[in-house]
Amino acid sequence: MEFFATAAFGLEGLVKRELIRLGFEARAETGGARFHTDMPGAFKANLWLACADRVMWVVAEAEILTFDALFELVRSIPWEDVLPENAAFPVSGHCARSQLMSVSDCQKIVKKAIVERLKQRYETDWFPETGAIFPVAATISRNIARIAIDTSGDALNRRGFRTYVGEAPLRETLAAAMLRLSGWDMKRPLHDPCCGSGTLLLEAAFLASRRASGLSRLFSMESWPTSASQAFHNLREEARALHQTGKLPPISGSDINPEALDLSRKHLRQAGLDGVVSVYPANLYQLRLNADRPFFIANPPYGERLGDKKAADQLAAGFGDLMSRHPGASLAVITANPNFERMMKRKAKSRRRLYNGRLECEIMMF
Numbered sequence: 001m002e003f004f005a006t007a008a009f010g011l012e013g014l015v016k017r018e019l020i021r022l023g024f025e026a027r028a029e030t031g032g033a034r035f036h037t038d039m040p041g042a043f044k045a046n047l048w049l050a051c052a053d054r055v056m057w058v059v060a061e062a063e064i065l066t067f068d069a070l071f072e073l074v075r076s077i078p079w080e081d082v083l084p085e086n087a088a089f090p091v092s093g094h095c096a097r098s099q100l101m102s103v104s105d106c107q108k109i110v111k112k113a114i115v116e117r118l119k120q121r122y123e124t125d126w127f128p129e130t131g132a133i134f135p136v137a138a139t140i141s142r143n144i145a146r147i148a149i150d151t152s153g154d155a156l157n158r159r160g161f162r163t164y165v166g167e168a169p170l171r172e173t174l175a176a177a178m179l180r181l182s183g184w185d186m187k188r189p190l191h192d193p194c195c196g197s198g199t200l201l202l203e204a205a206f207l208a209s210r211r212a213s214g215l216s217r218l219f220s221m222e223s224w225p226t227s228a229s230q231a232f233h234n235l236r237e238e239a240r241a242l243h244q245t246g247k248l249p250p251i252s253g254s255d256i257n258p259e260a261l262d263l264s265r266k267h268l269r270q271a272g273l274d275g276v277v278s279v280y281p282a283n284l285y286q287l288r289l290n291a292d293r294p295f296f297i298a299n300p301p302y303g304e305r306l307g308d309k310k311a312a313d314q315l316a317a318g319f320g321d322l323m324s325r326h327p328g329a330s331l332a333v334i335t336a337n338p339n340f341e342r343m344m345k346r347k348a349k350s351r352r353r354l355y356n357g358r359l360e361c362e363i364m365m366f
């Protein structure tokens, strides 16, 4: 079976590497990484991938130039082997740089073709769609149509506990990617001086304790009638056993905003990291850590709104001073501020360009 782990632009290579580490052969492509496995393998990918958005089961792929061809492609798929009679199969669509560019028409045609196929098998023309959900995604890019079933359900950045939304929170998948690109060795003390709601701190603790990202959440594929349920259960138990809840490297955070700190404390409590990761109020300009060669990681305000630019530039200069106050320290920062290095008066040792939502950013390592 063929699967595609979708990823934000710029993270495809990282997701490929994650898949390879999980034991799959994988190939990076625009928008994600492709791999072959069975249902338990797809479950394992859902459970462990930290930087991917979803795991899609690719059921057909072909060049498509007309609506008729799209209909025939979708009707040729043996949906009756996948969808029980009461399955709910919402169809989402995406079209880019293709002859067929009407998303709503493509969605309607895909839905109709699935129904046509199922009608023959189940000898009915009414499908109540009251059962397990099989989200179908039709993506047409450069005239190649990919028909896939979403095995994840909620996007994988949802790690399974409620998130309280603070000011400009970083997506969990992007925070996970940043940590993996940062060069943090999981031994040095890690500190986020602009921790906000604590996303980087949580992901750092998960990484250092080998906690599977999806350990405490469910995936849509778990509600499907499948003979692999026992295998899913075993994989989750295995992941639980691999989670090292013992001693972690020192991980801490600070922020100038007490409300943000409240949110981060709530998140840490929900993730069982109360007392393991500490957060406290501090202004970056005065912050001084009592730690040997600290590793700073941060997602400071970018100053993209008019009027905030000056403050963002000042803060960038503050990061330069922070580094001077901590000889031997490292810093990984994600920013869309083009002045960051100049204001910091330092040159990044390495960098990676990617997108935070629609905003073009760089992760810079100092």
Ligand SMILES: C[S@@+](CC[C@H](N)C(=O)[O-])C[C@H]1O[C@@H](n2cnc3c(N)ncnc32)[C@H](O)[C@@H]1O
Residues within 6 Å of the ligand: 166, 167, 168, 169, 170, 171, 193, 194, 195, 196, 197, 198, 199, 200, 254, 255, 256, 257, 260, 282, 283, 284, 285, 299, 300, 301, 302, 315
């Ligand atoms: C983009 S948000 C960080 C979001 C965080 N990564 C998260 O996922 O929730 C930037 C944070 O920097 C904090 N901040 C701004 N100026 C600061 C300063 N001088 N010292 C410390 N924190 C500051 C803000 O309060 C805000 O929480």
